Amino acid sequence: MATAQVSEAEKVYILHGIREDLRVDGRGCEDYRHMEIETDVVSNTDGSAKVTLGHTAVLVGIKAEIGKPRPMIPNEGYLEFFVDCSANATPEFEGRGGEELGTEISNTLYKVFNNKHSVDLQSLCISPGEHCWVLYVDVLLLQCDGNLYDATSVAIKAALFSTKIPRVHISTDDEGGKEIELSDDPYDCMRIQVENVPCIVTLCKVGHRHVVDATLQEKACSVASLIISVTHKGTVTCTRKVGGGSLDPESVFEMTEAGKRVGKALHAPLMKLLQHEESLGRKTPKVGFLG
Amino acid sequence: MPTDTKRVRGPEVSQSPSLFLCHPAAVVLPSQGPRADGRQRDQVDVRPVFVRCGLVSQAKGSAYIEAGNTKLMCCVYGPRETERKDETDMKCGRLTTDMRFAPFSCPERGSWIQGSQDKDFSLMLHESLQPAVCLHKYPRSQIEVNVMVLENSGSVLAHAVTCASLALADAGIEMYDLVLSCSIRQDGSSYMADPSYEEENYSSSVSGENQGRLTVAFLPSLNQISGLQSDGEMTQETLTAGVRACIEGCYKLYPVVQQALAKAVRKAAPPPSES
Secondary structure, eight states, X not given: OOOOOOOHHHHHHXXXXXXXXXXXXXXXXXXXXXXXXXXXOOTTSSEEEEEEETTEEEEEEEEXXXXXXXXXXXXXXXXXXXXXXXXXXXXXXXXXXXXXHHHHHHHHHHHHTOSSSSSOGGGGEEETTTEEEEEEEEEEEEEOSSOHHHHHHHHHHHHHHHOOEEOEEEEEOTTSOEEEEEOSOTTOEEOOOOTTOOEEEEEEEXXXXXXXXXOHHHHHXXXXXXXXXXXXXXXXXXXXXXXXXXXXXXXXXXXXXXXXXXXXXXXXXXXXXXXXXXXXXXXXXXXXXXX | OOOOOSSOOOOTTOOOGGGGOSSOOOOOOOSSSSOTTSOOSSSOOOOOEEEEEOOOSSSSEXXXXXXXXXXXXXXXXXXXXXXXXXXXXXXXXXXXEEEEEOTTSSSSOOOSSXXXXXXXXXXXXXXXXXXXXXXXXXXXXXXXXXXXXXXXXXXXXXXXXXXXXXXXXXXXXXXXXXXXXXXXXXXXXXXXXXXXXXXHHOOOSSOSSOEEEEEEEEETTTTEEEXXXXXXXXXXXXXXXXXXXXXXXXXXXXXXXXXXXHHHHHHHSOOOXXX
8 A cells, every 4th residue: 555654753743633533634533534526427438436535536437248147146247346556646556566455455345245235236137047237347546645445435336326237128039049139229228226335434543543534644653444334224244454453352343333323424425416416417517537 | 367377277168066956056054043063053152173283394383273174274484584675674574474275175166376365365364463473573584374275164264364373373483472263154133153164155044134254363362353354244233242252252262272382382392301
């Protein structure tokens, strides 16, 4: 992970501040930085979103392709995640440097979505055992300033919301084989229910307290973090401890409770914002990448 | 996608015969009553464990663990000089972990090339072991931990962590404490400690909240959690109760592991006979 060099004096300063619930940029321990979300930024995808959280920028593109369902689960489609750490973010990611971090994030994403209710996979089935929709979720890290998991999960939720999968009809042709036909109307599409898609909250243990949405400097002062993914109902779908330090069981319980609280509170404003952006339709002010 | 260019594999379209069974192989285990091997639900009933240290003569330290049908072994090499000079850290040592599954270890044949799931296990093993090893005592050195899973019959990450910390202790690497680990499978309102492969992977008949798996790595004397990993969907209270159950499971394993280590030390250096 891209790290910041922090001196001992700075570490003490950050630690003392967090003890008093005051971080370097004036936030409280459970406040997020300014977040900007824009959907439909890339026209070649079926769904896309760009999220800027402070100086962290993440771009997610979703493409839906028709594939064969998994042998053991013939009546469901599936999602494939791939995370690419672009060398634009930091020179450490050049070549294969970002591969480790990318694999770590994509493995966590597989775990987050590994349950029955996050995405309705049965709606992605076209004909059981033969064809299904495979959603390739590709995440691109453009800028890295801490808290990649949170930004990625919000971007994935926004991109899934904006995904339009074309409707298909199965017809039998003359020889009895099945043929797939896409509907002629380009606006005739299926949307995905994103109510239950979870959002990830990263809590870093700094001193005796935990902080949400840590910057790189704060990350350098913490020994361990807990990643927790929470749905809008408060269900926890995945937790993971990262970092080279250990955590007290009591602080783990405290952090899961705080993570659940913060995560639950994140969903309602996010859905409201996404629905508002959708309702503006063509009149949405497009900011793009240079805003 | 990395492909294996060194081994001649069978045709790409080979499939496991279990897909062609007349009755679907999807096992649905009952959600009530005792478990398949007679252990109890809702109690921290872990499988009896067989542990031995010092089985691999070439390695600095090694350990072998068997729990039910899960068999795995771990070898530790080091501390030795860092292979890649640009990664040498002047102040503390490096711990590298590698966890591999033998292709015949799981019911479906796996591949020798490390998939992303293997890398994920290796990373979690690394995160669980790092807090316990006194890396600052081995500057500019590298300690390698290699775990090989011979048979996967459930809770493989939990037993890998225990085995690896035993191997590190057997190698004489200085540690703050042994790392023990336990996992549970939550199914509806009841949980099963140390699940077997079928118990871990079955899709439950109770569809609803609280389905999931949880693995916790714990340092018993220091009362610190060094690794935590869960998936599925659970409420926060269930998760908290699950973590407490795993910690209890670790305490149950502690005396067995300590005894095995003491035995290995006594065998390697027998106490001087009373004269």
